[in-house]
Amino acid sequence: MAEVSVVVVTYDALPWVESCLESVHDVPTVVVDNGSRDGTVAFVRERFPEVHVIESENLGLAAGWNTGIRETDSRYVLLLNADAWLVGDALRLMVECANSSPSAGFVCPRLSNPDGTLQRSVRGFPTLWRLATEYLGLRKLAPRSRVLNAFYAGAFDHDVVRVVESVMGACMLVRRAALAEFGFADESFFLFSEETDWHFRAREAGWNVVFLPDAECIHVRGASHAGRLYRENLRGHLRFFQKHRGPRHAEWARRLLLGALRLRGVIFRGERGGTYRDAASWLASGDVPELLDA
Numbered sequence: 001m002a003e004v005s006v007v008v009v010t011y012d013a014l015p016w017v018e019s020c021l022e023s024v025h026d027v028p029t030v031v032v033d034n035g036s037r038d039g040t041v042a043f044v045r046e047r048f049p050e051v052h053v054i055e056s057e058n059l060g061l062a063a064g065w066n067t068g069i070r071e072t073d074s075r076y077v078l079l080l081n082a083d084a085w086l087v088g089d090a091l092r093l094m095v096e097c098a099n100s101s102p103s104a105g106f107v108c109p110r111l112s113n114p115d116g117t118l119q120r121s122v123r124g125f126p127t128l129w130r131l132a133t134e135y136l137g138l139r140k141l142a143p144r145s146r147v148l149n150a151f152y153a154g155a156f157d158h159d160v161v162r163v164v165e166s167v168m169g170a171c172m173l174v175r176r177a178a179l180a181e182f183g184f185a186d187e188s189f190f191l192f193s194e195e196t197d198w199h200f201r202a203r204e205a206g207w208n209v210v211f212l213p214d215a216e217c218i219h220v221r222g223a224s225h226a227g228r229l230y231r232e233n234l235r236g237h238l239r240f241f242q243k244h245r246g247p248r249h250a251e252w253a254r255r256l257l258l259g260a261l262r263l264r265g266v267i268f269r270g271e272r273g274g275t276y277r278d279a280a281s282w283l284a285s286g287d288v289p290e291l292l293d294a
Helices: 017-022 040-047 061-070 090-100 128-135 176-182 194-204 230-244 247-267 270-283 288-293
Strands: 004-010 029-033 052-055 076-080 084-087 104-112 162-164 171-175 208-219
Touching: 004 017, 004 040, 004 061, 017 040, 017 084, 029 040, 029 061, 040 052, 061 076, 061 194, 076 084, 076 090, 084 090, 084 104, 090 104, 090 171, 090 208, 104 194, 128 247, 171 176, 176 194, 194 208, 194 230, 230 247, 230 270, 230 288, 247 270, 247 288
Parallel strands: 004 029, 004 076, 029 052, 104 208
Antiparallel strands: 076 171, 084 208, 104 171, 162 208
């Protein structure tokens, strides 16, 4: 069994996929393409002929991850966004961390923006209070507060190795043996919250998510969807609550989000306000099960 392999899920991934694949050029890699229309598949096959490319129907990021993982047989699998790339020996550092931390189901690096600044990637699991602090803007009153910004881990020191609740899933090393206990990614999450659900299940099964700041990954945040999927982000929150907090909490989350976005729709004008008003209309169009099936 190989030590590590890489899975990259692509969807209209130009121009970042070259930097992504260059950073792992010496590691067996699978690219799962979710229906790109910008020439991504042809580019990868020509520029990186050693990469195994799978063309798939777009069933979402979690489904793409699972497809890629099943095509590998290594001890660890690095899940790397197409708009992200490793810096230096980041992969070696993550593998060494996993080898020395037998309870680590996931090892995740420090994320940086393309300009080298820190991209705060550590997250807390969603609760009603944490949703309120985000969508009512309370966290902006004290962005480094544990009380007002636990959702985005505002007080978290991104320079220290430690066990965390969750991270942004742009780059994650997964221990294959742990999947037998907490399972593959849940494909009912199309995009957003799939890594949160996965990390939550891992923690419930006794596995840790380890944040490793010595390993660095550059991430072009939002490049894969360009902010177009705001409603899908809300659906991810509702699906997480429905699955892990129960129907009553999921309905409370829907009402909280609805009220917050109606307020935002009044405060903000232009395209941004329109996005909030459209999302509020969607949240008002049905109960949680109906919205999740829509």
